[in-house]
Amino acid sequence: MDDIATKYLKTYQVWHHRRLLITEVRKPAYELEFIAQGLQEDAKNYHTWAYRQWILAEFNEDDLWAGELKFVEDMLHQDIRNNSAWHHRFFVLWDSGVHQGQEDRAETLEYELR
8 A cells, every 4th residue: 555655646536445445453653653654745735645644633642743833833834835735734723623832822823833
């Protein structure tokens, strides 16, 4: 599946099939690194970003979320105009609940305003 997904990054069916496989094996840890590699090839690929959000939301494990804000900040440093990365940043900070280190919502808002 890695070879197929790498070759056909923009194919929705590939990501959906991968989603079915991960749902069965319930081992998402490898996926974030794999997705990061795919985003190095195509940083604005909607299907890849959507799959990343699904992994985070579906498994909702602290260790998966731990580096996510830094990841999206690094992606934005590479390309500040990456709308997909901005959308993911909103997902991480506001749309996905409160995660470790984000409990003080006023502090998170202040950080974002700065």
